[in-house]
Amino acid sequence: MQIIINNHRKIFAVQEEFATMFPGLKLVFYARPNHPGAAPPDKLVLHSSKTLQECRAIHNEGTINILPTMNIADVKDNFKDIFGLSVEIVQKRENGGDETPLEDKRTIDEVSRHYMN
Numbered sequence: 506m507q508i509i510i511n512n513h514r515k516i517f518a519v520q521e522e523f524a525t526m527f528p529g530l531k532l533v534f535y536a537r538p539n540h541p542g543a544a545p546p547d548k549l550v551l552h553s554s555k556t557l558q559e560c561r562a563i564h565n566e567g568t569i570n571i572l573p574t575m576n577i578a579d580v581k582d583n584f585k586d587i588f589g590l591s592v593e594i595v596q597k598r599e600n601g602g603d604e605t606p607l608e609d610k611r612t613i614d615e616v617s618r619h620y621m622n
Contacts, residue, residue, distance in 0.1 A: 510588045511566040512558035516550055519557070524597075526571070527617050531604060535591035536560050549593075563589025571613065578609035 506526040508519055516534050523532040536548040537560065550560055558564065565588055571580055577594050584590040595604035596616065607616050 506571045507568040508571065509568050510557060510590075512556060512564055514557050515553070516555050516557065516560070517553035520553060523571070527573075527613060529597050529617060530607075530613070531595050531597050533593045533595055533604075534560055535593075537591070557588075557590065560591075561589035563587070565589070573614035573617065574612055576610055576612050577607050577616070580613065581609070 506522075508522050510519070520532050520534075524530065534550040534553075536550050567587070569583055569587065571583075580594060581592055584592045593606045594613075594616075595606055598604055
């Protein structure tokens with residue numbers, strides 16, 4: 506799967522693309538990028554109508570490739586290293602309960618299949 510990344514894209518559009526390809530999973534964005542040597546971000550974007558420009562440090566444009574065989578950590582690292590975006594991948598909760606980040610070492614395919622069962 507490829508997602509186009511540029512300053513004008515809305516967060517909800519990227520989240521919808523991700524959810525279409527990986528049902529049961531959700532891509533969440535942190536409001537501030539994780540700068541090298543700084544404390545990790547802790548505030549999530551609550552208004553998905555924001556643009557990507559509003560929450561990233563590196564303003565490269567291009568596409569990000571997300572393959573089912575990639576582990577969670579690699580996907581997060583690619584968003585951060587290439588585009589300056591801090592993200593988490595969480596499992597959607599049917600009952601609306603709290604979503605928790607998934608283990609970094611698991612693959613997208615593993616967590617997607619787990620949700621489907």
